[in-house]
Amino acid sequence: VEGTPLLAQENTEVRGQVVNGTEGAALPDDLNMLMLITGSDGVLSGTGQTTPDPKGRFVFEDVQVREGDTYTISVDHLGVFYGASIDSSSLSEDFQVTIFETTRDASIIQFKRQVMVVVAVDKSEQLSVIEFVRINNPTDRTLMPDLTNRDQISFLRFALPPDTADLTVQSDLPGGDIVSIGTGFALTSPVAPGGHSIDFSYTFPFNDETLSYRQSLPQGAEVFQVLVPATFAGINVPSLEVIGPVNIQGTSYRAYEARDIPPGPGLQLEITGLPFPGVWTRFSNSVTGGKFWQVVIPSVLGATLAAMLLWGLLKGYKPAPGPTGSPARTNLDPAERAAVVRAVADLDQRYQEGSLPDLEHRIQRQELMARVLDPGKEAGPASGSLE
Secondary structure (H helix, E strand, C coil): CEECCCCCCEEEEEEEEEEECCCCCCCCCCCCEEEEEECCCCCEEEEEEECCCCCCEEEEEEEEECCCCEEEEEEEECCEEEEEEEEHHHCCCCEEEEECEEECCHHHCEEEEEEEEEEEEECCCEEEEEEEEEEEECCCEEECCCCCCCCCCCCEEEECCCCCEEEEEEECCCCCEEEEECCEEEECCCECCEEEEEEEEEEEECCCCCEEEEEEECCCEEEEEEEEECCCCCCECCCCEEEEEEEECCEEEEEEEEEEECCEEEEEEEEECCCCCCCCHHHHHHHCCHHHHHHHHHHHCCHHHHHHHHHHHHCECEECCCCCCCCCCCCCCHHHHHHHHHHHHHHHHHHHCCCCCHHHHHHHHHHHHHHHHCCCCCCCCCCCCCC
């Protein structure tokens, strides 16, 4: 394993085994194990590769042992990367990597919980919403999307309300694209066996005190919930069952839910008592700052949503690829991504308080989001028709 030499540097062997987790499937004989070593500063400090024997056993020799480094071991099988990361204290332990065969059948994916949180109502009569989705692949095969096969749906689909804007999608799934499809979007990421989290935020307009639309749930949902800040006393969701309120760090949310929704058209969602312009200010200060994103949302559903939000801050999808010859993307450092998210929240708060002009807010927000969505490209001048 190559890396920067250090004085009195300790080297070791890292041993492990790769196994096929799909029942009855053999271990391929063309696997190539990869190792990436990342320093505490996030900079790549070493790489290595090795080939497993017929029983799947592998060894990386002369691996640099440095406190604070992260060691990621992975393998590519049928276009999907499998693996995990460990620190230097775990290098002496046998490492196991499980690969899986693939399937194109998206019906295997279970939507365990989908939670829609009303984040804010802004002065332009728009609802700001973030949805948290918990899915599970209970099988021993990885769902491998194929957008070219129109006869079989092999990708995850998510519906959006009418006239949505500012869509942002985050997930703990491996890299993939967001594809516009119908009235929503699809994800082209593989879905390995086990539980996964997706969250997406957006805005959409309303022009009356009552907003009604069909909340399509293409894959169904075991639990669908809507959480509304109690600060908006008049807002209700009569189309769903009222459940007990949720108290989050001293702030109360009313909760509404439906259960065991089959795949298909979903349900008719009705939100009543939407406030007139100006009322949004009563809640904006508590939802637009960094503490809301880092503390309040994770508290609402405990560890599950905490994990969702954490992945939402640290891992993101790339937009659908542009024309041939577009510059390659680079990953934004996780700490910088979190800092940019907090900066966007602060920017929105200043705008909502009226201390930042509309055009300046749009331009600065676009530049900040460009750092998250395309960190390898410098943000160009913004046009006058920002969306």
